[in-house]
Amino acid sequence: MTFTEAKVKFDSQYGNSTDYQCFLPEHLTFDKTTSFRKKDGTRNEQYYKWQFLYSIVNSGLFPKDYIGTEIHFPKGNKSSADIKIDAAVFSDAIWFEKYKDYHQNNNSDSLDWLRKHLVVALEFKKEDNKNVSEVWDKQLKAYMKESEADFCLGILYDTERLYLFRKYNGKYLRYSENYNTKGEDSSTKDLSLHLPDPYRNIPAFEKVINWTGLQTVDLSKRSISDLDIISGIQSTQINNAMSAILRRMDLLSMYDQKGFEILVQILSLKIYDEKRNQRIPNRYLDFYIDSNEKEFVSLADAGIQRFLIRINNLLKEAKGSYHKILQDNLLNTKNEKHVRLLIEVVYQLQDYSFVNSEKTDLYQVVFYKFAGQFSKDKNAQFVTPLPLIDFLVNIVNPRNGETVVDPTVGIADFLSVSYVNSNSKLDDKNIFGMDIDDQMVMLATLNMLLNGDGNAKIVSQADGYGSLL
Numbered sequence: 001m002t003f004t005e006a007k008v009k010f011d012s013q014y015g016n017s018t019d020y021q022c023f024l025p026e027h028l029t030f031d032k033t034t035s036f037r038k039k040d041g042t043r044n045e046q047y048y049k050w051q052f053l054y055s056i057v058n059s060g061l062f063p064k065d066y067i068g069t070e071i072h073f074p075k076g077n078k079s080s081a082d083i084k085i086d087a088a089v090f091s092d093a094i095w096f097e098k099y100k101d102y103h104q105n106n107n108s109d110s111l112d113w114l115r116k117h118l119v120v121a122l123e124f125k126k127e128d129n130k131n132v133s134e135v136w137d138k139q140l141k142a143y144m145k146e147s148e149a150d151f152c153l154g155i156l157y158d159t160e161r162l163y164l165f166r167k168y169n170g171k172y173l174r175y176s177e178n179y180n181t182k183g184e185d186s187s188t189k190d191l192s193l194h195l196p197d198p199y200r201n202i203p204a205f206e207k208v209i210n211w212t213g214l215q216t217v218d219l220s221k222r223s224i225s226d227l228d229i230i231s232g233i234q235s236t237q238i239n240n241a242m243s244a245i246l247r248r249m250d251l252l253s254m255y256d257q258k259g260f261e262i263l264v265q266i267l268s269l270k271i272y273d274e275k276r277n278q279r280i281p282n283r284y285l286d287f288y289i290d291s292n293e294k295e296f297v298s299l300a301d302a303g304i305q306r307f308l309i310r311i312n313n314l315l316k317e318a319k320g321s322y323h324k325i326l327q328d329n330l331l332n333t334k335n336e337k338h339v340r341l342l343i344e345v346v347y348q349l350q351d352y353s354f355v356n357s358e359k360t361d362l363y364q365v366v367f368y369k370f371a372g373q374f375s376k377d378k379n380a381q382f383v384t385p386l387p388l389i390d391f392l393v394n395i396v397n398p399r400n401g402e403t404v405v406d407p408t409v410g411i412a413d414f415l416s417v418s419y420v421n422s423n424s425k426l427d428d429k430n431i432f433g434m435d436i437d438d439q440m441v442m443l444a445t446l447n448m449l450l451n452g453d454g455n456a457k458i459v460s461q462a463d464g465y466g467s468l469l
Contacts, residue, residue, distance in 0.1 A: 006055040049124040089120035118147040160236035198351040227353035241348035272318040409433030412444035431456040
């Protein structure tokens with residue numbers, strides 16, 4: 001079970017719970033019950049704290065016997081209040097006996113032992129990314145300084161946004177080198193704190209205690225199984241990625257019809273890349289960009305050229321299968337604005353799998369989010385609310401062998417939900433859609449390529465008349 005899968009399981013079991021029995025010690029107390037709700041009934045910080053702890057334990061990343069919560073360390077001044085770490089991981093399972101010995105018997109040797117064996121410090125927040133820099137500087141970094149181990153991992157988990165840090169050789173930096181814009185000399189302002197880590201970046205316990213230095217992930221050797229899944233329509237990470245893409249489009253003056261058409265073409269490349277890897281496992285993913293390729297002064301620079309050659313080869317190959325979407329050469333890799341949008345989309349989405357994600361979640365987070373940009377009130381084009389789609393599809397309940405037709409297909413919301421709800425038992429060859437708008441047909445085709453096997457027939461008829469069958 002991955003971290004994301006464990007998080008989904010936690011949300012399913014405890015998402016509506018008011019109270020929760022803690023499965024890890026809190027300071028010196030076992031089996032404490034905590035509240036998951038604020039006075040207004042919404043989830044509080046404790047919910048996200050135990051969501052994360054449950055996920056790292058049940059995914060097998062960290063064994064629970066090495067973890068404690070509300071860990072108290074003394075400050076230098078005896079009259080000062082203790083430093084309270086939200087959660088901590090130690091490198092030896094006897095940590096609790098040492099912790100109890102220090103707090104009950106004031107044994108300084110046990111305190112020294114705890115500091116030498118503290119390998120992970122965790123801070124939890126429910127502030128929606130508002131004060132990451134301040135929390136890092138004033139809280140999490142101070143917790144990591146309590147550790148006398150050669151290496152200490154710092155984790156900030158703020159309303160499902162993940163930030164990983166490391167202490168090594170006296171340097172306090174982001175765990176992934178990609179975020180340290182000035183390398184080992186990066187200060188707080190150089191740590192890219194506006195960018196959360198994907199959950200797949202969380203190192204396992206064994207890697208933390210045996211840390212010998214950063215091991216760079218070779219993006220050119222990744223398969224679809226190495227990517228994280230998109231979980232739940234409220235997935236904070238992927239919503240952040242989508243928002244970053246939309247902001248980039250706005251900054252590039254591409255927040256218009258053509259810009260969204262180019263975006264659809266880029267998304268089709270990702271889907272093709274993943275499905276190709278499914279068919280040919282030893283054919284690694286090409287939809288990625290590394291730090292040496294991402295920054296450029298001129299499009300002639302070696303790094304960006306390497307990236308563009310890879311993408312152009314992917315585009316050329318994908319055209320054979322996704323002709324309807326890619327027939328117009330809207331994405332121009334010689335246009336700097338187009339390239340900067342391409343970089344943003346690839347960078348934001350390269351760690352997530354579209355094909356392996358729950359299709360209903362992906363539909364709402366991606367397709368439904370962008371569909372509104374294609375609809376036009378003047379043509380009476382509106383995006384149907386998903387609960388209504390679900391309701392109608394459940395009433396009709398299309399079965400295998402039946403033909404499903406939508407003469408005003410839009411983004412293929414009814415067709416895609418019908419296919420997903422059938423657990424892929426409907427035959428794509430019996431699914432048909434028509435629309436008067438070429439742009440809607442483009443998005444509908446992309447939607448059905450992702451949800452089905454690509455055999456659904458989606459056509460454009462400018463006058464609204466024509467044969468589908």
